[in-house]
Amino acid sequence: MSSPSPIQAAPNILELLTKLHRISLEQEASISKTGKVFSSDVLGDLEDRQPTSDPKDKFDLLMLDKFIALDEDKCQFTYQLINAMGATNIVEAGTSFGVSTIYLALAIAKTKAATGKSGIVIATEKEKEKAAIARKYWAQCGPAVEEQIDLREGDLLETLKVGLPQVDLLLLDIWSALSLPTLKTVLPSLRPGAVVLTDNTISGAKGYADLLAYLRAPENGFQNMTLPFTNGFEMSVYRPQSV
Numbered sequence: 001m002s003s004p005s006p007i008q009a010a011p012n013i014l015e016l017l018t019k020l021h022r023i024s025l026e027q028e029a030s031i032s033k034t035g036k037v038f039s040s041d042v043l044g045d046l047e048d049r050q051p052t053s054d055p056k057d058k059f060d061l062l063m064l065d066k067f068i069a070l071d072e073d074k075c076q077f078t079y080q081l082i083n084a085m086g087a088t089n090i091v092e093a094g095t096s097f098g099v100s101t102i103y104l105a106l107a108i109a110k111t112k113a114a115t116g117k118s119g120i121v122i123a124t125e126k127e128k129e130k131a132a133i134a135r136k137y138w139a140q141c142g143p144a145v146e147e148q149i150d151l152r153e154g155d156l157l158e159t160l161k162v163g164l165p166q167v168d169l170l171l172l173d174i175w176s177a178l179s180l181p182t183l184k185t186v187l188p189s190l191r192p193g194a195v196v197l198t199d200n201t202i203s204g205a206k207g208y209a210d211l212l213a214y215l216r217a218p219e220n221g222f223q224n225m226t227l228p229f230t231n232g233f234e235m236s237v238y239r240p241q242s243v
Contacts, residue, residue, distance in 0.1 A: 020069060
């Protein structure tokens with residue numbers, strides 16, 4: 001018997017999330033034989049089929065209308081973790097159509113109400129079309145979600161350079177080659193005890209090799225555990241040695 005969902009939200013928000021997760025799973029199944037999309041695998045396949053073109057450009061075009069949302073159980077875990085930590089400032093690297101962002105917004109709204117602290121979900125998306133659709137879904141959810149989010153459009157390595165609060169949690173759900181540069185961009189704002197969550201670190205280990213090597217090097221101050229979700233979900237707690 002499965003446990004009930006921990007998500008506390010209005011019925012219309014829960015219904016929207018169920019719908020968006022279903023669409024995401026259908027789209028992933030249409031792209032990947034394994035039913036799960038990994039950027040490194042898709043890029044390699046595109047490079048094999050069209051060696052004279054830029055596979056990253058082809059990948060961006062392919063993914064332009066695809067949800068590829070964070071798995072529902074991982075979203076629920078992240079929601080629970082935020083509540084357990086009392087986290088209020090979140091950075092989401094890889095917002096896409098904003099499905100996981102809804103969970104983050106709901107979670108920080110709950111912790112803000114419980115703690116009296118201020119806080120924000122800083123979301124990132126480089127594609128204007130995706131950003132517009134994400135905003136539409138957040139508007140459907142209403143102020144409970146929409147008012148918690150600061151969506152930064154453009155190159156996240158630029159948009160995350162300035163104006164970050166002290167960050168409690170960083171969610172990395174992006175093209176794997178961007179994950180380490182993104183972590184290093186946000187790192188100065190991570191508080192001691194902050195958590196970094198990285199999706200698909202088992203099945204996508206090849207693409208995440210540089211990031212995982214950095215996270216697991218003792219001198220960089222992270223305590224790591226690969227959580228037993230499908231395809232892996234890395235949880236890294238920031239404990240800098242100087243603290």
